[in-house]
Amino acid sequence: MLSPYPLSETDELSYEFVTDQGVKYKIYFLDYGSVFDEYLSYHNNIYTFNIDVVETNTEFAITDERIGLTVVYVLKLLFAKIENVIIYVCDNIDERQLARKRKFDLWFWKYSDGTIIKEDGIAVIEDVEILSSLLINKNNPHIKEVILAFKELNEKANEK
Numbered sequence: 001m002l003s004p005y006p007l008s009e010t011d012e013l014s015y016e017f018v019t020d021q022g023v024k025y026k027i028y029f030l031d032y033g034s035v036f037d038e039y040l041s042y043h044n045n046i047y048t049f050n051i052d053v054v055e056t057n058t059e060f061a062i063t064d065e066r067i068g069l070t071v072v073y074v075l076k077l078l079f080a081k082i083e084n085v086i087i088y089v090c091d092n093i094d095e096r097q098l099a100r101k102r103k104f105d106l107w108f109w110k111y112s113d114g115t116i117i118k119e120d121g122i123a124v125i126e127d128v129e130i131l132s133s134l135l136i137n138k139n140n141p142h143i144k145e146v147i148l149a150f151k152e153l154n155e156k157a158n159e160k
Contacts (some may be wrong), residue, residue, distance in 0.1 A: 004070040013047070015074050016054065021062050024054040027074045032087050039149035043140045046085045047078065049135075068107040075135070079116060082137045085146055090131040101131045108133075115139070118146050123157035130157070 014028040028050050033043035047069040051071060078084050088104060090097035108118055119134040134150040136143055 002066055002069055005066055005071040007070070007074070013078075017063055017070055018156055019062075019067060021058060021064065023056045023058065023062075025067070025070075026050075026052045026054045027071060028052075029078060029086070035087075035153065036146075039152055040142070045081065046087065046146075049075070049086045049088045053059045057128050061071060068103075068111065071107060072111040075116075079135075079137055082139050083125040083142070084137070085140070087150070088133045088135065090129060092130065097129075101133075103134065108135075117143070117147075119150055121150060121154040123154045125157050138153050 005019060007015045008039050009015055010028075011027070013030075014026065016024060016026050018024045029047040030050070031046070032048045033046040036043040036046055075086065078086060090100040090104070108116075112118075115137060117136050117138050119136070121132045121134065123130045123132065132154070134147065136146055140146065
């Protein structure tokens with residue numbers, strides 16, 4: 001059975017790992033609560049999730065199931081605290097946001113144990129679609145409020 005790659009914790013909300021092919025990834029979380037200030041009385045423990053290739057020695061993508069396992073493992077670390085909320089925004093800088101969303105969705109559905117709810121959103125900002133997902137523990141005491149705020153944020157962006 002496959003296992004996640006060994007992690008190096010670079011700070012409290014940041015991790016790195018190196019694949020068997022020598023690709024180095026950084027997974028990190030940034031405080032995102034301020035985005036929800038006008039929508040929630042509760043806005044602590046809301047983070048964006050990012051995964052970046054830090055260094056690579058290959059020009060082409062290699063299918064490696066352990067990458068998904070490692071990402072899911074890191075997400076589970078953050079969800080050890082039930083109140084934590086994660087927003088994943090698919091980077092569109094290289095116009096590969098749909099591929100990122102498909103990969104993230106695949107990982108979510110493949111490794112989901114049913115404890116995390118996923119809500120997808122699309123915000124249109126200056127004629128550019130921004131794809132995002134909200135991840136929240138189904139036992140989070142603020143679940144309804146957070147999901148409603150996420151939907152309202154996306155709708156408000158679409159109205160501009």
